[in-house]
Amino acid sequence: MSELEKKPFDFMGLRKLASIVSIVLVVVSVALLATRGLNLGMDFTGGTSVELEYAQAPSLDEVRSTLEAAGYDQFVVQNFGSDTTVLVRLAEAGNDQLAQSVASALKANGAQLELVSSEFIGSQVGEELREESGLGLLLALIVVLIYVGMRFQFKFGIASVLPLAHDVLIVLGVFALFQWTFDLTVLAALLAVIGYSLNDTIIVADRIRENFRKMRTDDVWEIINASVHQTIGRTINTSGTTLVVLLALYLFGGEAINNFALALIIGVVVGTYSSIYVAANLLIALGVTREDLLLPVKEGTGAQEEEEPPEWLNRM
Numbered sequence: 282m283s284e285l286e287k288k289p290f291d292f293m294g295l296r297k298l299a300s301i302v303s304i305v306l307v308v309v310s311v312a313l314l315a316t317r318g319l320n321l322g323m324d325f326t327g328g329t330s331v332e333l334e335y336a337q338a339p340s341l342d343e344v345r346s347t348l349e350a351a352g353y354d355q356f357v358v359q360n361f362g363s364d365t366t367v368l369v370r371l372a373e374a375g376n377d378q379l380a381q382s383v384a385s386a387l388k389a390n391g392a393q394l395e396l397v398s399s400e401f402i403g404s405q406v407g408e409e410l411r412e413e414s415g416l417g418l419l420l421a422l423i424v425v426l427i428y429v430g431m432r433f434q435f436k437f438g439i440a441s442v443l444p445l446a447h448d449v450l451i452v453l454g455v456f457a458l459f460q461w462t463f464d465l466t467v468l469a470a471l472l473a474v475i476g477y478s479l480n481d482t483i484i485v486a487d488r489i490r491e492n493f494r495k496m497r498t499d500d501v502w503e504i505i506n507a508s509v510h511q512t513i514g515r516t517i518n519t520s521g522t523t524l525v526v527l528l529a530l531y532l533f534g535g536e537a538i539n540n541f542a543l544a545l546i547i548g549v550v551v552g553t554y555s556s557i558y559v560a561a562n563l564l565i566a567l568g569v570t571r572e573d574l575l576l577p578v579k580e581g582t583g584a585q586e587e588e589e590p591p592e593w594l595n596r597m
Contacts, residue, residue, distance in 0.1 A: 292509045292557060293502050296565070299558035307447060310454025317457045322464030323357070323370050323402065325411050330400045331369045331380045336393035338364035341536070344387065351386035357462075359537040366397075414468050421475050422446060433486055440563035441482050444555035448478050451551050452544055466541040474548030477523070481516055481556035488512050489564065493571050501569060505561050513557070520553045 323330075344358050344367060355372035369383055380399035387394060422442050430438030449471055456463050488508040496504055524546065531542035 290510060290513075291506060292513075293506045293561065293565070296558065296562050299554075300562055303447060303555070303559055303562075306451050306454070310450045310457070313454045313457040314450075317460065319453065319457055319463040320460040321411070322462045322467075323372060324465045325414075325463070326372065327402045328370055328372045329379055330402065331371070331383050332361060332397040332399070333367045333369065333384060333387070334395045334397050335365045335367060339367060339392060339394075341367070343390075344369075344392075347387055347390045347392075348383070351382075353383070353386075357536075359535065367394075410465070414465075417468075418449065418471065418475075421472060425475070425479055429483070429486070432483075433490060434569075436564065436567045436569045437486050437490075439567060440560045440569075441479060441486065443563055444482055444552075444559040445475050445478055447555050447559050448474055448548055448551045452547050455547055456540075456544070461540055461543065464540065466538060467544045470541045470544035470548065473545060474552055477545075477549060478552030478556060481519070481552060482560045484515070485509060485512050485556055485560060489561075489569075499571060501565060505564060509557055509561055516553060516556065520549055523549050 341358050341360070345356075348356055348358070348369070353371060353373075357370040359368055360366060361368035371379070371383070373379060380396055384394065384396040422445055425445060426438045426442045428438075429441040452471060452474060453463075455461075456467065461467075485508060488511055489505055492504045492508050492511075496507065498504065527542050527546045527549065530538060531546065534542060
């Protein structure tokens with residue numbers, strides 16, 4: 282029995298339930314962003330960065346405890362380049378005495394260290410970063426819409442971009458719910474989520490297009506269901522191995538990349554779900570048909586031309 286003849290699991294039988302789940306998650310995420318907002322890191326809000334060089338590798342937990350005891354409440358402590366170099370980022374505005382005060386507080390606890398440098402990031406710079414990061418995400422979605430629309434068909438472009446927006450909103454909603462710090466590493470993770478989810482969606486879309494031309498049925502539901510069935514094994518294997526790596530990063534990568542790994546873990550899970558249910562659901566809702574994917578007919582022959590995408594598209 283060929284792969285197309287096997288009776289697939291009825292993925293699309295759950296499409297209404299999946300639609301309800303997606304709508305609820307997106308609405309809740311938007312509500313959380315509107316009411317609680319994101320806990321923006323100092324990359325976006327501004328603050329002071331203090332670099333310290335220790336004689337021996339310190340315990341970061343002890344450094345944090347010492348700073349808390351000294352009265353500092355909004356700060357991030359992480360290694361910077363080596364185990365003996367520590368970067369302390371504070372939400373306070375920079376001045377000549379702040380870096381010295383931090384170093385003195387840590388020395389008072391018996392630590393041997395030197396103040397290497399300090400740097401102040403103004404709120405105006407943080408505001409520009411917020412605006413540019415939002416524009417960057419929007420531009421990424423527009424480019425995806427154009428590319429997929431040219432590569433496949435405009436309905437496929439819509440069905441690829443909306444799931445990406447769905448994934449980004451849910452990741453942002455989770456960060457707003459738990460008030461995890463949103464900084465430039467998380468922004469980078471969101472861009473990675475867009476790329477990862479798009480790759481998964483493109484593979485499903487490509488199989489749908491292939492089956493529209495191969496399967497002898499006009500039942501869109503059946504064609505999409507078979508396409509998802511044929512790609513689900515690859516999707517699970519890819520997502521599973523990716524999650525193993527991300528969990529290792531989260532558990533052993535240190536505080537500096539914890540939020541980056543968290544954003545990617547959530548994004549991979551949601552992106553895998555959206556490539557199956559959100560994208561396929563949208564194709565059904567948009568009324569994609571075999572005629573949408575027919576190749577142009579050669580003049581005077583009545584035969585369809587062979588599909589030859591532009592060379593630059595094939596290289597992408």
